[in-house]
Amino acid sequence: MTDDEQEIFDKLSELLQPFNEKQVELKPQTEIAVDLAIDSVSVMDFVMEVEDHFDMDIPLNVLSDTHTMKDLISVVQARKKT
Amino acid sequence: MVDLLDKNKALMERMQRVAQAGSRVGPVNEKLLSPTRAMIDGRDTILAGTNNYMGVTFEASCIEAGQRALAEHGTGTTGSRIANGSYAIHEELERELAGFLGMKHCIVFSTGYQANLGMMAGLAGPKDTIFLDADSHSSIYDGCTLSGAQLVRFRHNDAADLDKRLTRMGDTGGGHLVVLEGIYSMLGDRAPLADFVEVKKKHGFQLLVDEAHSFGVLGPNGCGLADEAGLMHEADFVVGTFSKSIGAIGGFGASNHPLFETVRYSSKPYMFTASPSPASVATATAAVKLLAREPERRDRLQANSARLFHGLRGLGLELGCDEVSPVIAVKCADEPSTLVMWNELLAAGVYVNIALPPGTPGKLCLLRCSVSAAHTEAEIDRIIELFATVVAGKQLTAASAAGA
Numbered sequence: 450m451t452d453d454e455q456e457i458f459d460k461l462s463e464l465l466q467p468f469n470e471k472q473v474e475l476k477p478q479t480e481i482a483v484d485l486a487i488d489s490v491s492v493m494d495f496v497m498e499v500e501d502h503f504d505m506d507i508p509l510n511v512l513s514d515t516h517t518m519k520d521l522i523s524v525v526q527a528r529k530k531t
Numbered sequence: 532m533v534d535l536l537d538k539n540k541a542l543m544e545r546m547q548r549v550a551q552a553g554s555r556v557g558p559v560n561e562k563l564l565s566p567t568r569a570m571i572d573g574r575d576t577i578l579a580g581t582n583n584y585m586g587v588t589f590e591a592s593c594i595e596a597g598q599r600a601l602a603e604h605g606t607g608t609t610g611s612r613i614a615n616g617s618y619a620i621h622e623e624l625e626r627e628l629a630g631f632l633g634m635k636h637c638i639v640f641s642t643g644y645q646a647n648l649g650m651m652a653g654l655a656g657p658k659d660t661i662f663l664d665a666d667s668h669s670s671i672y673d674g675c676t677l678s679g680a681q682l683v684r685f686r687h688n689d690a691a692d693l694d695k696r697l698t699r700m701g702d703t704g705g706g707h708l709v710v711l712e713g714i715y716s717m718l719g720d721r722a723p724l725a726d727f728v729e730v731k732k733k734h735g736f737q738l739l740v741d742e743a744h745s746f747g748v749l750g751p752n753g754c755g756l757a758d759e760a761g762l763m764h765e766a767d768f769v770v771g772t773f774s775k776s777i778g779a780i781g782g783f784g785a786s787n788h789p790l791f792e793t794v795r796y797s798s799k800p801y802m803f804t805a806s807p808s809p810a811s812v813a814t815a816t817a818a819v820k821l822l823a824r825e826p827e828r829r830d831r832l833q834a835n836s837a838r839l840f841h842g843l844r845g846l847g848l849e850l851g852c853d854e855v856s857p858v859i860a861v862k863c864a865d866e867p868s869t870l871v872m873w874n875e876l877l878a879a880g881v882y883v884n885i886a887l888p889p890g891t892p893g894k895l896c897l898l899r900c901s902v903s904a905a906h907t908e909a910e911i912d913r914i915i916e917l918f919a920t921v922v923a924g925k926q927l928t929a930a931s932a933a934g935a
């Protein structure tokens with residue numbers, strides 16, 4: 450991971466903690482919904498925290514192709530640039 | 532090859548857990564006795580979870596209208612209105628509803644769920660953006676997905692959050708649709724419509740209000756939250772269902788927009804499904820007329836809602852919202868205790884809804900009551916009494932156990 454990716458990963462991990470009830474260890478390849486066993490509403494609530502922190506919109510349509518932490522890092526990176 | 536239903540194994544386990552706790556998800560009403568009573572497990576049970584807000588399901592005028600339509604027009608329409616044509620009674624219902632709402636156009640759908648699918652998909656396309664409240668009903672989420680529009684979710688009832696997102700989004704080159712609900716089905720809270728209208732004035736989006744739980748219920752004319760707030764002219768599109776205050780089945784979309792009639796042809800959930808059956812259409816029309824004729828039903832609903840709201844609050848229970856609403860949800864500690872209490876309430880003679888995550892906002896476990904104009908004061912008092920013994924007792928025991 451680049452420094453930028455690591456920074457985003459650390460922030461996402463922090464924002465994900467309140468939803469990570471099972472305290473699953475987070476890695477870039479962690480599948481957020483599946484590995485943490487959290488429901489679709491919780492995933493959307495988590496993404497809202499991400500939107501607020503990075504001051505960006507992540508439309509729900511994007512989420513159907515976003516599964517892993519790494520996917521989400523790419524989404525945040527792409528949307529930070531625009 | 533993978534078995535398609537393998538992924539439902541966890542769901543099966545959850546269903547079995549619920550069954551072991553002694554409950555069926557959705558008990559069987561062996562016989563309906565009235566809008567507010569049914570025989571369940573051989574017991575005369577008060578219904579306090581059926582969204583039968585106006586209590587019209589056994590009204591003589593509605594039943595007669597349904598029976599007449601059944602005899603005169605038959606059991607089903609056997610196709611969509613685009614393919615088979617409309618029945619005069621479909622058009623009569625649309626005229627009746629438009630008149631009730633004081634709006635120019637109304638389109639009837641086969642259910643409220645389809646009304647939301649049909650409205651979102653008929654109004655918005657891939658170039659447009661829909662901003663939806665985080666607590667929106669599933670039919671709104673599904674309609675938004677079907678539309679192919681870009682979907683932005685804003686914080687529940689938070690006009691400032693919507694404002695922020697609209698500002699951040701700027702001009703997208705497409706239309707912007709904001710979707711709210713009159714009364715939210717789980718917690719019973721209303722959208723702060725005046726705040727959203729301020730944001731509308733600033734950004735100029737089009738507004739859709741799903742009045743599923745508020746049509747017939749709120750406002751001086753019973754048109755819903757927009758009517759109550761004196762802001763009917765700001766609702767570009769109104770959605771409603773017949774499955775609650777109207778006591779039938781079906782749904783509608785209404786608008787003053789000069790192009791609104793085109794939605795019939797841009798909406799697959801309208802085009803590619805059978806139109807509502809003659810009996811449903813006729814009972815719905817009769818119920819709309821009844822609600823117009825008997826505004827005192829709204830007063831009775833309001834009085835009953837206030838009685839239950841203050842009664843439950845008086846027991847020290849934590850409710851879903853702070854204002855009197857016909858949806859009154861009691862917050863519970865966790866899933867197992869909610870299941871136990873729900874079963875005990877049913878065994879003691881009152882049916883309420885059990886609502887669990889992910890169907891609830893904020894992972895809440897709820898015992899959800901819906902009040903009817905047809906409840907008697909004695910029935911409301913009995914519901915409070917049973918919550919006092921079954922629920923208030925439990926919550927206190929749990930609290931004192933935690934304190935000990």
Ligand SMILES: Cc1ncc(COP(=O)(O)O)c(C=O)c1O
Pocket residue numbers: 642643644645647668670712716741743744772773774781782
């Ligand atoms: C907010 C909301 N919209 C739409 C619907 C769908 O209505 P129907 O039961 O007619 O499909 C419901 C209820 O089920 C609802 O709560």
